[in-house]
Amino acid sequence: NKMPTPYDVIGEKTLSHLVDAFYERVGNHPELAPIFPDDLTETARKQKQFLTQYLGGPSIYTEEHGHPMLRARHLPFPITERRAKAWLSCMSEAMDEVELDDSIREGLFSRLALTAKHMINSEEN
Numbered sequence: 001n002k003m004p005t006p007y008d009v010i011g012e013k014t015l016s017h018l019v020d021a022f023y024e025r026v027g028n029h030p031e032l033a034p035i036f037p038d039d040l041t042e043t044a045r046k047q048k049q050f051l052t053q054y055l056g057g058p059s060i061y062t063e064e065h066g067h068p069m070l071r072a073r074h075l076p077f078p079i080t081e082r083r084a085k086a087w088l089s090c091m092s093e094a095m096d097e098v099e100l101d102d103s104i105r106e107g108l109f110s111r112l113a114l115t116a117k118h119m120i121n122s123e124e125n
């Protein structure tokens with residue numbers, strides 16, 4: 001009789017759809033595409049695992065890859081404030097596409113905005 005988690009509310013299918021819609025945009029974004037691999041299949045697979053546990057679902061990212069240490073894992077990539085904003089705009093559009101329920105959208109987006117800000121590791125050039 002546990003409270004439903006955000007993962008329960010969103011559901012595996014919608015989460016998967018959200019991540020696919022997100023990377024579709026990332027792969028076409030002029031500021032983001034250059035720092036991502038050409039083939040985003042594996043990136044999307046890891047992001048589905050990560051967001052599952054971030055939203056309170058099973059810890060499937062950590063089981064396969066260890067502690068997320070997200071900031072450290074992003075250090076090889078120059079993440080500027082502009083790129084963080086671009087990442088969040090791709091996510092917002094993906095949320096529109098999958099019609100993410102308003103009851104979950106605002107809370108998830110504001111958490112992601114904090115995480116994105118934490119990933120910034122480079123000045124604009």
Ligand code: HEM
Binds near residue numbers: 035117
């Ligand atoms: C991986 C960029 C924010 C979660 C990556 C990769 C890049 C990247 C280039 C490597 C992709 C690959 O090699 O497959 C960015 C940029 C961000 C950002 C520009 C803007 C702020 C975030 C946020 C989250 C996140 C907010 C969490 C919600 C992840 C995860 C991975 C990843 C889970 C896979 C890590 C792994 O290799 O296991 N990101 N990211 N990222 N990112 Fe981000």
